[in-house]
Each structure stands twice: as C-alpha cells, then as structure tokens.
Amino acid sequence: MSIPWFKQVLSNGLEEKTAKALQLAEVAKEIGCTLPQLAIAWCVANTNVSTVLLGASRIEQLEENLKALEFEDKITPEVRAKIDAIADFKPELTKVQDNVHQMRGKLL
Template identity: 80%
Template structure:
C-alpha cells in the first residue's frame, strides 16, 4: 500500500494530477491508504469510483460508512442505471444491440438479472407515482445521497441524456 500512496503522490508532485482516488476498492483498503498517507505526511485518496445504484448499494451505504466523516471521503458513482436494468429495457428479455447481448458482457452483467429486472418493474410504479421515469428516479436517488459527490452517466443519444437529466423527481427527501 505504501508504494501505491507514494506513487500517487509522485504524480501529484509532478503536476500531472491535483488529487488521487481509487476505483472499486474495499473500505478497509481505502482506510489503509489514508492511514499510510497520514503516517508519511502524504496526500490521501479523496474519492472512490464505484458501482452505485438503487439495486447495488452495499459498498457506498455500508462498507464506506466510516470513511465519510473521518476522511471527508467522496464517491464518484457509476452504473446509476445498473447497466440499463433501471431503464426498463430488459423487462421483456435481452434486446439485440444492448450491453447484455454483447459476448463477454452477458456473463458479467446478467448475474441476478431476473431479480434485478423484477425490482425495476416495481420501482417503475414508484417512479410513475412521483411523476418521473424510472431512469430519472434512479439518477435522482444516487444524487440524493450526500456522500456521493459525482454521478457518472452514460447515454446512447443526446435525447436520452437530456431526458435522464430532467429533475422531475429530484426531491426524494
């Protein structure tokens, strides 16, 4: 861990970056990196880029809970739409051209697909009650978490991005 912390600080010292973060690290690994940085008087990681959505919450909502106050740690969330599950596109099977139809991705992404799709169908009812779409609800849910500093979005068209960014269900508190 010391080698990683020193290496990232070298990158910062060279002016190649202002801060450093991790990606998909466990909470214990991040705590270790912060403790090493503190012991050596170096810069800690400031955030983790991790999968986070209404169906996949364990790392951000449970594993990282000690990081937020102690280290002022942030989360850069990706997969807010659970690789498309929270768009409703998989409720009638796997459409051609979707990520789940791509060889290699299908094995990774399809794990628990039926269960996730069933939950997405239930969440779609909630979204309608709130006056928004399922993707808007999913994105607003991620944004509403005060420990999430950034939500990364992917879209296959400008129209899709614009629709997903509408804040019709932003008030989830």
C-alpha cells in the first residue's frame, strides 16, 4: 500500500533535517555522549521544559537514556547556543499556555 502524502510529509525537508542531525551528532561527540543522550540532556537542562518523557522498548535503551543525566552539566550556555542555532527552535507560549504559566507562577 502506497500513501503518497505520507511519503511527501516524511521527505519534506529531509536533506536539511539530515544535515542538522549530523551537526547535532558532532556536538554530542564533542561532549562525549550519543545523539539521543544529547537530546535528553538538552531537555533536562532547558528551563522551558518541565517534563521529559522517555520512550524505551528495551532495558538497554532505558539505561542509555538515563545516562543522559550525566551530561546535563555539559550543556553549558555555549553548547546550548550551538544546539539552538542548529535546531533553530524557539518555543512560544500560546495564549492558554501563557495564562497557565502566569497562574502557576502565582501559586507556586
């Protein structure tokens, strides 16, 4: 069964995404971790992230993912700037999220 629209969604910007993944892999190598560990460490070190959910189907995957905690302190402002420049991701709060964020700030 062929789903042309799905193939288009997957391939849309594939070269750019692949180039970014390779650049991020170099950053991971610089700090001595794997690419998945870099992603998790970045999330843990990111003040915009409140919760990190891990998806592992094997114990080995979970163990590798949890080793990311050893690299949280290696996500320095310089490393974070490198990652952010490559990923080009800028989180934005929606109106509802902003209201919840403000309410949370008042209550906590």
